[in-house]
Amino acid sequence: MAPQQQGRPGGRDAEVAADGQEAAVILAQARAQVDPELRRAVETLPTSLRRIARYHFGWEQADGAAAAEHAGKAIRPALVLAAVRALGGAPELAVRAAAAVELVHNFTLLHDDVMDRDTTRRHRPTAWTVFGDAGAILAGDALQALAQRLLAEDPHPAARPAAARIAACVMELCEGQVADVALERREPDQVTLDECLVMAEAKTGALLGCACAVGGLYAGAGEEEVAALDGFGRQAGLAFQLIDDVMGIWGDPARTGKAAGADLAVRKKSLPVVAALASGTPEAGELAALYGVVGPEDGPPKEGELEAMAVVVERAGGRDWAQLHAADRMSRAVHQLSRAVPAPEAADGLLSLAEFVTRRSH
Amino acid sequence: MAPQQQGRPGGRDAEVAADGQEAAVILAQARAQVDPELRRAVETLPTSLRRIARYHFGWEQADGAAAAEHAGKAIRPALVLAAVRALGGAPELAVRAAAAVELVHNFTLLHDDVMDRDTTRRHRPTAWTVFGDAGAILAGDALQALAQRLLAEDPHPAARPAAARIAACVMELCEGQVADVALERREPDQVTLDECLVMAEAKTGALLGCACAVGGLYAGAGEEEVAALDGFGRQAGLAFQLIDDVMGIWGDPARTGKAAGADLAVRKKSLPVVAALASGTPEAGELAALYGVVGPEDGPPKEGELEAMAVVVERAGGRDWAQLHAADRMSRAVHQLSRAVPAPEAADGLLSLAEFVTRRSH
Numbered sequence: 042m043a044p045q046q047q048g049r050p051g052g053r054d055a056e057v058a059a060d061g062q063e064a065a066v067i068l069a070q071a072r073a074q075v076d077p078e079l080r081r082a083v084e085t086l087p088t089s090l091r092r093i094a095r096y097h098f099g100w101e102q103a104d105g106a107a108a109a110e111h112a113g114k115a116i117r118p119a120l121v122l123a124a125v126r127a128l129g130g131a132p133e134l135a136v137r138a139a140a141a142v143e144l145v146h147n148f149t150l151l152h153d154d155v156m157d158r159d160t161t162r163r164h165r166p167t168a169w170t171v172f173g174d175a176g177a178i179l180a181g182d183a184l185q186a187l188a189q190r191l192l193a194e195d196p197h198p199a200a201r202p203a204a205a206r207i208a209a210c211v212m213e214l215c216e217g218q219v220a221d222v223a224l225e226r227r228e229p230d231q232v233t234l235d236e237c238l239v240m241a242e243a244k245t246g247a248l249l250g251c252a253c254a255v256g257g258l259y260a261g262a263g264e265e266e267v268a269a270l271d272g273f274g275r276q277a278g279l280a281f282q283l284i285d286d287v288m289g290i291w292g293d294p295a296r297t298g299k300a301a302g303a304d305l306a307v308r309k310k311s312l313p314v315v316a317a318l319a320s321g322t323p324e325a326g327e328l329a330a331l332y333g334v335v336g337p338e339d340g341p342p343k344e345g346e347l348e349a350m351a352v353v354v355e356r357a358g359g360r361d362w363a364q365l366h367a368a369d370r371m372s373r374a375v376h377q378l379s380r381a382v383p384a385p386e387a388a389d390g391l392l393s394l395a396e397f398v399t400r401r402s403h
Numbered sequence: 404m405a406p407q408q409q410g411r412p413g414g415r416d417a418e419v420a421a422d423g424q425e426a427a428v429i430l431a432q433a434r435a436q437v438d439p440e441l442r443r444a445v446e447t448l449p450t451s452l453r454r455i456a457r458y459h460f461g462w463e464q465a466d467g468a469a470a471a472e473h474a475g476k477a478i479r480p481a482l483v484l485a486a487v488r489a490l491g492g493a494p495e496l497a498v499r500a501a502a503a504v505e506l507v508h509n510f511t512l513l514h515d516d517v518m519d520r521d522t523t524r525r526h527r528p529t530a531w532t533v534f535g536d537a538g539a540i541l542a543g544d545a546l547q548a549l550a551q552r553l554l555a556e557d558p559h560p561a562a563r564p565a566a567a568r569i570a571a572c573v574m575e576l577c578e579g580q581v582a583d584v585a586l587e588r589r590e591p592d593q594v595t596l597d598e599c600l601v602m603a604e605a606k607t608g609a610l611l612g613c614a615c616a617v618g619g620l621y622a623g624a625g626e627e628e629v630a631a632l633d634g635f636g637r638q639a640g641l642a643f644q645l646i647d648d649v650m651g652i653w654g655d656p657a658r659t660g661k662a663a664g665a666d667l668a669v670r671k672k673s674l675p676v677v678a679a680l681a682s683g684t685p686e687a688g689e690l691a692a693l694y695g696v697v698g699p700e701d702g703p704p705k706e707g708e709l710e711a712m713a714v715v716v717e718r719a720g721g722r723d724w725a726q727l728h729a730a731d732r733m734s735r736a737v738h739q740l741s742r743a744v745p746a747p748e749a750a751d752g753l754l755s756l757a758e759f760v761t762r763r764s765h
Binding site: 187 | 448451452514517535552566578
């Protein structure tokens with residue numbers, strides 16, 4: 042595929058691109074560009090780790106047989122390439138960096154699933170349930186190393202600052218996960234909304250921001266533009282997390298890939314829930330009483346229990362707050378983007394991606 | 404400390420340096436050079452991760468109070484600096500790289516302890532027993548990232564190839580740990596000596612080799628010299644592992660920091676044990692029968708049980724084999740070193756370190 046075909050369709054074509062269509066095209070193009078690099082990189086892993094990585098990426102079944110693709114949406118590599126394009130750089134020179142960002146994302150997924158004991162990812166059993174905790178931890182470790190090796194071997198002058206930025210981002214992601222684990226263990230009334238927002242920014246916003254910033258670096262952008270791109274990705278990432286949390290309570294299981302009310306079943310302290318708990322409404326107290334920590338010994342939720350909880354969260358204003366706050370974060374994202382990319386046409390690809398991930402109806 | 408004072412004492416001073424004294428001096432100097440860089444780097448970690456890292460390095464107690472130092476011997480950073488010196492480079496320019504290698508080593512220790520459920524490290528409770536699995540996993544992840552950030556921010560021309568080499572080494576370390584976990588789960592008679600040697604080379608030899616190779620890169624050495632330095636470290640690393648395994652069975656607890664026969668108590672498939680099992684002697688069958696997997700439900704070992712096992716391993720030739728094989732690996736190491744560093748005086752620092760770690764009586 043020639044580089045000029047990978048650009049966002051401009052002019053009258055843009056009219057067709059309404060309603061997430063454009064983002065879908067950008068995502069598909071990014072995957073087509075980055076997937077071969079990603080696969081080549083994973084092929085260089087030692088045998089056992091390669092097998093676990095190939096399973097995790099959805100390329101193989103546990104026994105090594107080919108699998109129907111269940112890979113992620115490649116939002117982060119798409120952000121890298123879209124940011125390069127927005128700043129007038131050559132996206133084809135940033136494919137390796139985009140693959141590195143996707144490797145880092147997947148290293149954190151492998152590790153988070155071990156710590157959170159999550160058993161399903163992308164509609165399949167998580168790696169640790171198949172290969173054991175050690176296998177998933179080590180495959181994650183190796184993916185982080187692989188990401189850094191790609192950058193260390195990339196002759197582009199931006200590779201070195203990108204490597205430093207990605208490494209710093211990993212530390213922030215880890216701090217976010219430490220906070221998440223700690224928050225999940227506390228009593229519901231011992232958790233503040235601010236703490237949860239800080240945690241979500243570190244855990245989700247940081248890597249989306251980093252992806253955009255890396256794209257800026259590869260386009261030769263200056264420090265201020267790179268910082269603004271980072272801010273754009275962070276704010277969009279927080280909007281994304283808020284909507285993801287809304288979907289985790291009220292979303293359609295066929296679209297989310299999770300059971301209805303899955304977050305409520307495990308008493309996850311997601312943002313709408315914490316907002317509801319902090320609302321000062323009569324429902325807040327009701328919710329706090331319902332929302333104790335549950336363990337395997339509690340068995341499956343009772344008939345209608347999760348639906349009733351969702352109603353309480355909604356009545357306490359958790360759903361409205363999350364949606365309003367997501368919109369606020371999106372407007373902050375747009376503001377940051379305008380600082381990095383003043384021309385609206387150039388910013389369009391990044392905006393489409395941000396809108397796509399915060400709608401999640403596609 | 405001025406650089407010229409950090410060099411190995413040459414000429415007549417060298418006579419004083421017999422019997423590990425010289426190695427002790429080199430190790431102490433390396434620690435004095437690398438420790439400040441390491442501490443500065445760890446200080447840049449986010450709060451929660453910093454706390455875990457500071458505990459792990461032995462600088463702090465779990466509650467944040469200052470601790471009596473229990474840090475490791477800094478063999479790997481010492482190898483980096485000694486290799487730079489052996490090749491005629493400037494060790495003071497490689498301090499950051501030496502710190503990066505030490506960070507990588509400690510990241511793998513944090514993770515290995517989680518996977519192996521080891522509860523003691525450097526005479527203290529392991530990090531996961533204090534901060535939980537998630538804390539130790541995330542602190543390890545962050546230390547790997549920190550190592551790569553140090554290199555990405557290092558202006559030395561060798562920083563980039565060193566970063567690639569260290570990342571490749573991490574993948575090999577992970578593969579070694581996958582193999583180790585898998586071997587420990589198999590029946591004793593299902594494990595071959597060759598598999599164990601390959602595993603030990605990946606798990607222990609690879610990073611010692613990488614440390615020497617990184618030193619070579621920072622001295623501007625050519626590809627062949629760097630490869631020979633890597634080979635030296637690998638072979639010395641295997642010798643070290645063989646002797647470490649001998650100490651794990653017959654070592655003095657006051658020196659090893661582990662209980663007498665600790666490796667036998669957990670039925671570790673260490674190299675002397677596997678050699679004994681593969682010896683074809685009558686004792687091999689006896690040992691196989693004794694050496695089933697044990698779990699917590701088996702309780703502590705019976706009076707005299709471990710001593711009897713140690714005798715069987717020794718009678719089957721496991722101890723002699725390990726010591727002879729360690730000597731063989733050391734002679735291979737010396738041969739590799741002579742390829743990289745033909746002048747014996749220049750090679751002396753590296754040789755002292757190799758001899759020190761394979762004696763372990765200091």
